[in-house]
Amino acid sequence: MFKRNAKRISSFGLVMLLTACFSSSVFANPNTPPINDESATVILQDIQALDKHDWDKYVSLEASENQQEIKSFIENTDFKNQFLGIHNVDSVTLSEIKELPNDFVSRLTNFAYYQDKYQDIHSYLVGMDFKVKKEDKYFYNGVNYRLVIVGKELGQWKILENSIAPIETISNMGYGFGSEDEKAAIFVAKQRAEGKIVNKKGDLLEDLRASEQQIQAEKGYINPAPSKLTKEEDKYLQEKAQQQSSVTESTYGGVAQSIITPNDVSPYKPSNQHLPPSNIRVYRVNYNRIDTPTLYDYVRGVLPNEWILYTTPKMESLKAGAMATKFVGWYRVWASPKYPNEAYDVKDTTADQVYNPEAGKETSDSLAAINAVGGIGIENSSGNIFYTAYVAGTQGQPGPYHGGEMKQYGADYLNDQGYNWMEILHYYYDQSDKSSGNIAPFFYSGSYWNEGESLTYYSTAYGQTEKWFKVTSQNRYVDIETVPYGPETDTYLELYDANLRFLTSNDDSGGGTTLRSNLTWNESVDK
Secondary structure, three states, X not given: OOOXXXXXXXXXXXXXXXXXXXXXXXXXXXXXXXXXXXXXXXXXXXXXXXXXXXXXXXXXXXXXXXXXXXXXHHXXXXXXXXXXXXXXXXXXXXXXXXXXXXXXXXXXXXXXXXXXXXXXXXXXXXXXXXEEOOOOOOOOOEEEEEEEEEEEEOOEEEEEEEEEOOHHHHHHOOOOOOOHHHHHHHHHHHHHHOOEEEOOOOOXXXXXXXXXXXXXXXXXXXXXXOOOOOHHHHHXXXXXXXXXXXXXXXXXXXXXXXXXXXXXXXXXXXXXXXXXXXXXXXXXXXXXXEEOOOHHHHHHHHXXXXXXXXXXXXXXXXXXXXXXXXXHHHHHHHOOOOEHHHOEOEEOOOOOOOOOHHHXXXXXXXXXXXXXXXXXXXXXXXXXXXXXXXXXXXXXXXXXXXXXXXXXXXXXXXXXXXOOHHHHHHHHHOOOOOOOOOOEEEEOOOOOOOOOOOOXXXXXXXXXXXXEOOEOOOOEEEEEEXXXXXXXXXXXXXXXXXXXXXXXXXXXXXXXXXXXXXXEEOHHHOO
């Protein structure tokens, strides 16, 4: 990837320029580049204050709206005893620093929030070399990369954001350093994207992936699927495996017919790469505490406080909103936790998303929208999750096509024009600063077929729904078989088109017997 025109602060005169203000202990090595922009001096002051545990200085460098929260965090004895956030830091030094273009950074965070409140905003990629008491989700020993945004408040430079940098995205776009430390950080980031919290050596620190039970709950299932087959079912499957290999033909009505295999399901296949987090750490500003709801419960507490709820619901807009609010939270857990120094991912305010389950605003419609897109994710054309930015917009107008930012009123407008939720997301995020090509959905349920297997599914879950997508050729047939001996086995198959519009379905309720049914769909019905 070619290098973009980002300002790398480089090479000479460090001691002459900064000795008057900073102790040399703040720098990781004597070759650290000098800072030629006064906006970056507040970052160096911040690092020095953190290294010396000079908490008064540290708090004073933050934007005034954050100062009381940070002060309360520092004074919290429980947080200190648990070595959370900055209480975990033994020492920190500057390793490398580079200014990033604000238009690029705007795709990585809620940049518009700062533009409305502060002046002369600058964004930096900063490598900080930490030594910590214990390695965790927010800190590991060695160079950690932070996205630091600074701006002027009443004429004074302040720290506006100090989040974990989405270093893989930054590097892929040509804005990284290309250093060995950065390569180690990218390795850590890739593991994090799969739900595994590791240090730079690859040691597993924590597994934060959602359980299958949590994923099933997100879909609205009261009784999640059991994780294991019964002995009888397992025996049946073993015997069946000995009798047949992975077939691509089946006999139905005495005539050999093709059945759908994973190769025919394109381009949407279940993902074993993107798995949701088991929970998200939310700072409750008015309560001065950190809550840890599941991602599902977090979205339930956000959507009715962020989206417009009408008496006559606009369900496709609500579903699009459920996806956007879910992936702002998902992104903040895996790709770029926003407040690592305070050991939480998001706040419950408009600085991130309004999370207020106590308000009692949830309706049957908002919950139904969340359940409808449960187990479904979206990724950009690079195969990565992204920050699903959204704003209110203007009533009666859709907003910019492929603008990279969903408009809530615009989603309502598109809903009224007959768009479904996936088409709404395509309208805003395709071919934008979030995705160079088209975005695509993926499934993150653990129940799916493996490559090369015939589309025959075995289920022990009563009423479980498995969703499959556009068939790539006409007149395909699907065999649905329920496994004998299973208690109340029920297999339900749905077919959708490329935009996840429902096409047809079939329900094969076995009830302890082996039954076969047939489902066919002619591609010509796809609009």
